[in-house]
Amino acid sequence: NAGVTQTPKFQVLKTGQSMTLQCAQDMNHNSMYWYRQDPGMGLRLIYYSASEGTTDKGEVPNGYNVSRLNKREFSLRLESAAPSQTSVYFCASSDPPVGNTEAFFGQGTRLTVV
């Protein structure tokens, strides 16, 4: 059971470079989420997609863009990476949107911007 798969697992970028973090889920979930995790701050929502074809900003969207490519895939793009974007990024999915149900998380992408 793959669940939520994120690629890559590790990445080092130079300031100003761009990259796309990939996320795919095989649970037929409608809702998908991108969070970032920073020490002492828990996880903070960057963007989410309640269903295929829709995306909305979360708590910390600046510097990021997302694409809900299809029901399975939800990508996060950094157009011009900054050291402040050094973090661990988690993708999650749920169905229905997290309310009385749980979100399933990927293993994370550890990103360092130098």
Place this chain on the structure above:
Amino acid sequence: AQSVTQLGSHVSVSEGALVLLRCNYSSSVPPYLFWYVQYPNQGLQLLLKYTSAATLVKGINGFEAEFKKSETSFHLTKPSAHMSDAAEYFCAVSDHGGTSYGKLTFGQGTILTVHP
């Protein structure tokens, strides 16, 4: 906006001792509440969730949590700690509706250390 406060960024216990991790939320309406665990270099795994069916919720690995509306708390406990419980624990909330529906708000996390 919802907020979640976990008291104590680090908790250290001896093997066999009681584990108590504290979580308080701010909401005028009881939200959905969750505890997640994160082992080193891994994603988050659900321990348990409160969805208003019962105030005492039992989860995996011997953990349980009690929802107390009067105290706006959802503390996590385990009677006897194991070495394998060493991890970071996150409390999270989700609203029933409105603009926050479907989104989790996390606490800052508590790192649990278990000593032999």
